[in-house]
Amino acid sequence: MTLTYLKKHTAYARIAMAQGRRERAELYGRVVFFAVILGVFSSLWRAVGEAGLPASGDPRALVWYLAATEWIMLSAPQIHLEIQEAIRRGDVVYRLGHPASYVMAEFAAGLGATALRMPFLGLTAFGCAFAFTRWTPPLSAIALFIPFAVLAAALLVALYLWIGLLAFWLQDVSPVFWVTQKLMFVFGGLMLPLAMYPSAMQKAAAFTPFPVMLFAPASIVLGTGLVRPVILARDLALWGGVMALVVQWTYRRAAAGLTVNGG
Amino acid sequence: MTRWVNTLRFARALVTTNLKAALALRGAFVMQALFMVLNNFTFFVFWWVLMRRTPTLRGWRLADIQVLFGVVAAGYGLTVTLAGGVRYLGQAIEDGALDTLLTQPKPVLLHALGLRLQPSGFGDVLSGLVFILWSGQVSWRTAPAVALAIAASALACAACGIVFFSLAFWVGRVETAARQLWELLLTFSLYPEPLFGGALRLALFTVLPAGFVGYLPASVVREPSIQNMSMLATGAVLYFTLAVLVFDAGLRRYASGSRFTTFG
Numbered sequence: 001m002t003l004t005y006l007k008k009h010t011a012y013a014r015i016a017m018a019q020g021r022r023e024r025a026e027l028y029g030r031v032v033f034f035a036v037i038l039g040v041f042s043s044l045w046r047a048v049g050e051a052g053l054p055a056s057g058d059p060r061a062l063v064w065y066l067a068a069t070e071w072i073m074l075s076a077p078q079i080h081l082e083i084q085e086a087i088r089r090g091d092v093v094y095r096l097g098h099p100a101s102y103v104m105a106e107f108a109a110g111l112g113a114t115a116l117r118m119p120f121l122g123l124t125a126f127g128c129a130f131a132f133t134r135w136t137p138p139l140s141a142i143a144l145f146i147p148f149a150v151l152a153a154a155l156l157v158a159l160y161l162w163i164g165l166l167a168f169w170l171q172d173v174s175p176v177f178w179v180t181q182k183l184m185f186v187f188g189g190l191m192l193p194l195a196m197y198p199s200a201m202q203k204a205a206a207f208t209p210f211p212v213m214l215f216a217p218a219s220i221v222l223g224t225g226l227v228r229p230v231i232l233a234r235d236l237a238l239w240g241g242v243m244a245l246v247v248q249w250t251y252r253r254a255a256a257g258l259t260v261n262g263g
Numbered sequence: 264m265t266r267w268v269n270t271l272r273f274a275r276a277l278v279t280t281n282l283k284a285a286l287a288l289r290g291a292f293v294m295q296a297l298f299m300v301l302n303n304f305t306f307f308v309f310w311w312v313l314m315r316r317t318p319t320l321r322g323w324r325l326a327d328i329q330v331l332f333g334v335v336a337a338g339y340g341l342t343v344t345l346a347g348g349v350r351y352l353g354q355a356i357e358d359g360a361l362d363t364l365l366t367q368p369k370p371v372l373l374h375a376l377g378l379r380l381q382p383s384g385f386g387d388v389l390s391g392l393v394f395i396l397w398s399g400q401v402s403w404r405t406a407p408a409v410a411l412a413i414a415a416s417a418l419a420c421a422a423c424g425i426v427f428f429s430l431a432f433w434v435g436r437v438e439t440a441a442r443q444l445w446e447l448l449l450t451f452s453l454y455p456e457p458l459f460g461g462a463l464r465l466a467l468f469t470v471l472p473a474g475f476v477g478y479l480p481a482s483v484v485r486e487p488s489i490q491n492m493s494m495l496a497t498g499a500v501l502y503f504t505l506a507v508l509v510f511d512a513g514l515r516r517y518a519s520g521s522r523f524t525t526f527g
Contacts, residue, residue, distance in 0.1 A: 174295070
């Protein structure tokens, strides 16, 4: 991987960031949605606490946990939609001839959009979590969580990229996205830490990349010691490698089977 | 009277045409509907896990949440099935795509709403009905209440969509904001109303009527009473009437986009 190769693909990231800066409505909408979701869940956890039954966690910590997982989820742009449209319209054909890998270009663009969103949504996440709970986890926990959140968001971008590539066969990948997203909610422990799920579900989740995307990084904020940073780094690297192989394989199969009509 | 009959016939023709178009790609239709069912059931796992640990939440049990979920899913599914064009109304206004509809001798709003059908809506309706039946809170005697609840939820949902996307008449490019407002409406409607208090609860029955999309219809299913049913029906009809008035007011401001397009 030469410097030229990196510069080439970094340009796609910069373009995506510039586009994102102009199209702010989407970002503002996510900020509002984020604040609303944290408000709803802070009410929910208060109600759970009032019911007097253990929810395996301090309600305030659970709000911060949700802020952490939602930060990762909402920061990753849904690039599968753009890839799907490019494939449907046939625009992808023009990209194949470019002196840049289509897959790497899309991944770089996704990372660029993520880099633009993360600071805004991070401020929203932690600002709202503090406003609703009047409490913060140890700053060292938040500081340790942030780099893992960035890596997890990058892995999520790769997942969306793979879903988008399925449009070569499916044309409409929305159903795949819906189910993948909901599986991520469940097996990734988006709203409830995975430790609160039945053990059978926890075991099943271990075979998916979703826990390392959401539950594991956000658990650092909970401060339970359930997740060791070294193990998490290893798991992120492993799943990153798996995702890279899957994406490349899918793209090669798609490009090999592509029939280009017309001049 | 003849005019109303003709309008109903036209609405039926729109739905039939959309259905035929959707069923033409049977595989894609089934996949969308099936995956939406899967999507809804997977999402509900969160409530199942939570309510195993907390059997009641401010008076709400798992069965109550099943009814709420079911009503909202079925109502939303009905909206995007019968009036799927609502999600594209803002874009149509902005792009000047209403020009073609204005030349037709049929109500513009009805035509715009009925232009599309979302196959996943069938999955929403199906999963909604399963949730309601699975809750154990309904019987054959309460079937009319269930039908009213779903219809009212769909009417309120469609009304909100019409109002949000019609903002394009005044504000212009409003697609993203309107879509996110609509998603906010659905988000609030999926959570038990006792979680919200004070000013927010008032807002959820007025400016963002998630209460008419979720809570009130669910109450009608759980405890059908003449009072509840009347309040629900009145609220849903009022909101829809307001939505039609907003659209008509916006249409008077509409300027042609001089857009060339194919239609049909």
